[in-house]
Amino acid sequence: xQFHLNGFRTGDPTVLxxxxxxxxxxxxxxxxxxxxxxxGLTLAAQLSVFxxxxxxxxERKSGPLKVxxxxxxxxxxxxxxxxxxxxxxxxxxxxxxxxxxxxxxGEEGEPLARTERINDVEYDxxxxxxxxxxxxxxHEFYLEIMRNAPNRLEPD
Numbered sequence: 112x113q114f115h116l117n118g119f120r121t122g123d124p125t126v127l128x129x130x131x132x133x134x135x136x137x138x139x140x141x142x143x144x145x146x147x148x149x150x151g152l153t154l155a156a157q158l159s160v161f162x163x164x165x166x167x168x169x170e171r172k173s174g175p176l177k178v179x180x181x182x183x184x185x186x187x188x189x190x191x192x193x194x195x196x197x198x199x200x201x202x203x204x205x206x207x208x209x210x211x212x213x214x215x216x217g218e219e220g221e222p223l224a225r226t227e228r229i230n231d232v233e234y235d236x237x238x239x240x241x242x243x244x245x246x247x248x249x250h251e252f253y254l255e256i257m258r259n260a261p262n263r264l265e266p267d
Contacts, residue, residue, distance in 0.1 A: 123259075125196070130162035130261040144168040147266050149181070149246070152253035156195060159260035168257075169267045175254065179246030183208070186232055189239035197252040198239065205242030208232075 142158055144151045147170040155168040184192075184201065192198040213227040232241050257264040 126259040127261050129263055140165045140167045142166045152250055155264055156253045156256040159257045159262045159264040162261040166264055167267060176247040176250050181246050182243050184242050184244060186237035186239045186241055195256060201244055205244035208241045
């Protein structure tokens with residue numbers, strides 16, 4: 112890593128300088144996270160940027176999630192992704208849910224009929240949209256943050 116005048120650092124600004132103790136395998140850690148689901152990865156990504164906190168995240172599965180299990184992303188989750196810096200990626204790749212349509216069976220053997228159509232998100236609830244994107248893809252965004260953070264955190 113090279114530093115230049117006025118603190119400018121060459122290279123990818125999303126890759127933070129590595130913690131000198133990053134990558135050490137220690138049996139004693141400050142925080143042990145069990146599970147690489149959305150909650151575990153959110154916490155791990157957040158803690159990975161603090162070099163003074165030793166963190167390990169463990170998962171029983173042999174590798175990262177391949178297929179999403181919960182692909183709908185609420186506005187509030189999008190706001191959180193904005194804080195992590197990857198909301199724009201999610202919006203670029205995701206499907207925006209703008210409205211919901213309700214269908215009911217018709218009377219006495221009639222085919223299905225649309226009965227109602229409403230906005231998916233209440234007006235002014237959030238500046239962020241409700242989107243659909245594979246949960247596996249969102250996990251990749253978290254893993255990228257963890258790999259580029261000072262602790263260079265990888266799941267065990």
